[in-house]
Structures are given as structure tokens and as C-alpha cells.
Amino acid sequence: MQIAIVLYDRFTALDAVGPYETLGRLPDAETVFVAERTGPFRTDTGTLALTADRTLAEVPDPAIVIVPGGPGQSTQMDNAPLLDWLRTADATSTWTTSVCTGSLLLAAAGLLTGRRATSHWLALDQLERFGAQPTGERVVFDGKYVTAAGVSSGIDMGLTLLGRIAGDDYARTVQLATEYDPQPPYDAGSPGKAPTHIVDRLRARSRFILT
Amino acid sequence: MQIAIVLYDRFTALDAVGPYETLGRLPDAETVFVAERTGPFRTDTGTLALTADRTLAEVPDPAIVIVPGGPGQSTQMDNAPLLDWLRTADATSTWTTSVCTGSLLLAAAGLLTGRRATSHWLALDQLERFGAQPTGERVVFDGKYVTAAGVSSGIDMGLTLLGRIAGDDYARTVQLATEYDPQPPYDAGSPGKAPTHIVDRLRARSRFILT
Numbered sequence: 001m002q003i004a005i006v007l008y009d010r011f012t013a014l015d016a017v018g019p020y021e022t023l024g025r026l027p028d029a030e031t032v033f034v035a036e037r038t039g040p041f042r043t044d045t046g047t048l049a050l051t052a053d054r055t056l057a058e059v060p061d062p063a064i065v066i067v068p069g070g071p072g073q074s075t076q077m078d079n080a081p082l083l084d085w086l087r088t089a090d091a092t093s094t095w096t097t098s099v100c101t102g103s104l105l106l107a108a109a110g111l112l113t114g115r116r117a118t119s120h121w122l123a124l125d126q127l128e129r130f131g132a133q134p135t136g137e138r139v140v141f142d143g144k145y146v147t148a149a150g151v152s153s154g155i156d157m158g159l160t161l162l163g164r165i166a167g168d169d170y171a172r173t174v175q176l177a178t179e180y181d182p183q184p185p186y187d188a189g190s191p192g193k194a195p196t197h198i199v200d201r202l203r204a205r206s207r208f209i210l211t
Numbered sequence: 212m213q214i215a216i217v218l219y220d221r222f223t224a225l226d227a228v229g230p231y232e233t234l235g236r237l238p239d240a241e242t243v244f245v246a247e248r249t250g251p252f253r254t255d256t257g258t259l260a261l262t263a264d265r266t267l268a269e270v271p272d273p274a275i276v277i278v279p280g281g282p283g284q285s286t287q288m289d290n291a292p293l294l295d296w297l298r299t300a301d302a303t304s305t306w307t308t309s310v311c312t313g314s315l316l317l318a319a320a321g322l323l324t325g326r327r328a329t330s331h332w333l334a335l336d337q338l339e340r341f342g343a344q345p346t347g348e349r350v351v352f353d354g355k356y357v358t359a360a361g362v363s364s365g366i367d368m369g370l371t372l373l374g375r376i377a378g379d380d381y382a383r384t385v386q387l388a389t390e391y392d393p394q395p396p397y398d399a400g401s402p403g404k405a406p407t408h409i410v411d412r413l414r415a416r417s418r419f420i421l422t
Contacts, residue, residue: 176399177361182363
């Protein structure tokens with residue numbers, strides 16, 4: 001059983017590493033970081049690179065597809081080889097998933113049309129324009145399609161999907177092993193909770209965050 | 212201002228990426244992944260590699276030092292070049308920090324003697340044997356020394372330290388940008404909350420998790 005995590009230039013590291021560190025602990029599964037070419041891919045900050053070990057062509061039929069988001073997503077929306085691979089992989093996948101604006105790539109590949117889905121809160125309008133039905137939930141299941149909200153939500157998605165596949169007790173074991181007992185020092189993690197002036201500040205800068 | 216995140220073989224990815232994705236958004240700071248040599252370093256699962264862009268010698272005096280943990284930490288406890296670098300960097304750092312069993316490396320370097328500190332819950336006894344005073348808190352401040360509990364706690368540490376340095380509003384902005392509004396599907400993230408049989412299972416396997 002293969003779990004393929006897709007990389008591309010200027011992705012957001014935690015989008016990929018959240019599901020990797022949780023769902024990637026699935027027993028008897030092989031996690032593979034894939035991209036159009038093998039080698040290092042720089043994240044959105046430019047200060048970190050993660051390695052793709054296999055090309056997309058080398059991993060044609062993973063059981064689970066995970067597409068992270070990040071500013072670089074905007075440059076991939078008309079990348080035919082990537083979108084073709086997503087469609088082909090999805091044809092045989094058990095689960096097709098995304099974190100953050102990774103859902104826009106699934107939508108651009110035509111995989112979320114008419115489906116309930118989510119994305120980074122700043123990208124929900126765009127997700128709707130691509131034919132999906134955005135919801136306000138942090139992790140959204142619609143059949144085998146699982147989409148998560150912004151960046152850090154991939155940890156919650158990974159644990160949720162791990163529980164569905166390997167059972168609640170196994171997922172709890174991974175939660176305890178990773179000591180995922182979150183205690184944020186602030187309560188500003190969603191637009192409904194953050195102070196208005198901070199929400200407004202990010203909306204005004206959304207172009208720089210999303211592209 | 213440099214933020215140096217230390218890599219070594221078989222570190223745990225989220226230990227490094229949690230602080231990177233939060234504290235690494237500090238304005239006017241340069242995050243640098245450092246190690247004994249440059250190039251890719253494999254994580255504990257072997258399925259992912261992160262790149263060290265600079266050698267330890269090239270980054271002698273970062274303002275912030277971040278040491279992740281992971282099973283590979285156990286092989287670094289008598290690595291003189293790394294421990295020497297930690298001591299030298301600490302001599303001029305503003306903050307010296309760790310996530311998970313990274314605190315054992317700080318302790319092995321003699322930097323946590325008599326200090327309040329934490330680590331992965333399975334490693335608290337070992338931390339005490341190295342002269343620190345373990346606490347049950349998720350993020351522990353003792354002067355400029357900041358240690359976080361297991362794996363995912365580096366996100367909370369990163370945001371907390373970001374708030375101390377750049378102000379609460381800036382940290383809240385990063386929290387909202389990364390949509391850090393955690394909603395774990397289970398409440399098993401600490402030994403006090405997880406079912407006893409799961410805590411016991413991990414204790415029995417602690418050697419494999421820690422080394």
C-alpha cells in the first residue's frame with residue numbers, strides 16, 4: 001500500500017509533514033514523496049527543502065494521494081502532467097486527499113466538482129469557482145475525497161483518516177506517540193476566532209499568502 | 212538575526228517543521244537548517260529527507276538555536292562536534308530551544324543542568340538523569356532556555372516564542388495564516404489523557420520509539 005505525497009516548488013512544509021507524521025505511521029504502508037522530477041523541492045519560505053524520492057510516473061497507482069498547498073500551488077493550476085497524474089492516480093486510489101490550497105489542484109483536475117470540500121480559509125471562494133462546495137469544517141469527507149483546511153489541519157486530517165483505516169486505538173497510539181495534545185498560546189486559529197483587525201490584515205495580504 | 216534548526220540522521224520531521232512554520236515566520240530573521248555536513252538528512256521513518264543548507268561551522272552564532280528530537284538523538288549524545296557547537300552557539304544565543312528528545316542533546320551538552328525543562332513524555336526520566344528538572348508542562352521556559360514536549364509541541368513552542376519576540380498580534384497573525392485551530396479527532400495526546408492500555412503499549416515499546 002503506497003501513500004504518495006506530492007511535492008512542487010514553493011509548497012508549504014507543514015501541509016505535507018502533518019499527514020506524513022500521522023497517516024504516514026499506517027502499518028504496512030509505504031510513504032513516498034513524489035514530484036515531476038526527483039530531488040529537493042524548496043518550500044514557500046525558500047529556507048527549507050524536502051526531497052522527492054520518486055517521479056510521478058514511478059508511482060502511478062498509490063492507495064492514498066496527498067496534495068499539500070502553498071503559494072506555489074497557483075503556478076501548478078495549468079500543469080498538465082501533474083493534473084493528468086492526479087486524475088490517473090485518483091482512478092484507482094482508495095483515498096484522494098489534500099491540505100490547504102492543495103484542494104485547488106484537485107479541483108483543477110476536475111476531481112471535486114459538486115463535492116463538499118475545504119481549503120485554506122482565504123481560498124474558499126476560489127474553491128467554489130472551481131466547482132466544489134466549500135464547507136466551514138476543518139476536515140471534510142465526501143466519499144473517498146478528504147480535504148483539510150489551512151496548513152496545520154493536515155495533522156487532524158491525518159489522524160482522522162488513520163483512525164478510519166487502522167482503527168481508533170491505533171490512531172490514539174500515534175496521537176500519544178506524537179504527543180498531539182495541542183495547547184496554542186492564543187485562540188486565533190480561524191477567521192471566526194481571531195480579532196477582526198488580524199483577519200482583515202491577512203485578507204488584504206491574501207494575494208501574497210496564496211500566490 | 213539567524214534561527215538555526217539542527218538536523219541529524221533519524222530526526223523526527225515534525226519536531227523541526229513545527230517551529231520552522233511558526234517561529235520561522237519571524238520578521239527580519241533568516242532560518243537556516245544546519246548540520247555537520249550539508250545535504251539531505253533522512254528522518255526516523257526513512258521515507259523523507261530534509262536538506263541542511265549550511266554546516267554547523269558556517270553558522271557559529273545564531274540568535275535562536277532549535278534542536279529537534281527523534282530516535283537518531285540517541286546516537287548523537289556523545290557526538291563531540293555537535294555538543295561543542297551547541298555550547299558555543301549557546302554562549303551568544305538569545306534563545307536556546309528544543310523539541311521532544313532534542314532536550315536530551317541540550318542536557319548532554321551541559322546546558323540544562325539544574326534547569327526546569329521538558330522532553331517527550333517517555334524521555335522525562337532520562338532528562339532528569341542528565342541533570343535537568345523535568346516538568347509536566349508542554350512548553351517550559353527557564354530564562355533563555357525553552358524546551359517543548361513531544362513532536363507536535365514544537366508548534367505551540369514556536370507560536371509562544373514568536374509572541375514573546377514579535378508581540379501577541381504578530382503571533383496571532385501567524386496562527387491564523389497557518390489556520391492553527393486544532394481539532395484532534397481523539398483526546399489521547401498525553402499520558403494523562405490516553406487510555407491506560409495505549410500508554411502501557413507505548414511504554415513497552417519506548418526503546419523503539421526513543422532509539
